[in-house]
Amino acid sequence: GSNVSMPFSVRIDRTKPAGSTVAFTLTVTADGNYTKALSFQFGITMNVWSTATTQNNAVSTAAYAQAYPEIASDGQGGGFIVWLDRRSGSDYDVYAQKVKVGGVVPMPEIPICVAAHDQYEPKVAADGANGAIVVWTDLRSGRSYDIYAQRLNSAGVPQWTSGGVPVASVANSDELSPRVIGDGAGGAIVAWLAKRGMTGWDIYAQKINA
DSSP states (O other): OOOOOOOOOOOOOOOSOTTSEEEEEEEEEETTTEEEEEEEEEEOOOOOOOOOTTTOOOSOOOSSOEEEEEEEEOSSSOEEEEEEEOTTSSSOEEEEEEEOGGGOOOSSOEEEEOOSSOEEEEEEEEOSSSOEEEEEEEOTTSSSOEEEEEEEOTTSOBOSSTTOEEEEOOTTEEEEEEEEEEOSSSOEEEEEEEEETTSOOEEEEEEEOO
């Protein structure tokens, strides 16, 4: 019936990701004679969303301007945010960031495209596989506007050619104002405004696979 103090060792094994209920196993050894395993459930709160309307959560505070953010769900309680970025001090580029459930920002900002000249009008859509498809208007040719795209996996890592892949790149034409929707299988459908030749503005679309 009395309390006895004795030395013991504790081993903690985390078996579930942060932010959920986590199981731990404690092994207690007394005098080297026995071990006893005890299982506990701890509710771990990893919520880092700001509760102050005057503070909020910073996604990017890089030099110069960050503007025109767009957001898509990652299907896991978080999302992908893309924006127009002038941190270079000269040209506009496209950057992104993944925000996990609870407001956790897990990685440095993602340079989607920092090619020569300007990149404009970034848009983003969920790809149906916990990743995202990013599209934008691109002036890397220095002559006319094209449409480019990049896919991010669930960890926010670019999956296609560095700087993006061309969706529409037609000589002597301008391709502008892309819109994108995921196809649910890792790819997307992209639509945009185009002026080809001497005719007026038209609407074009293209399906891109994963």
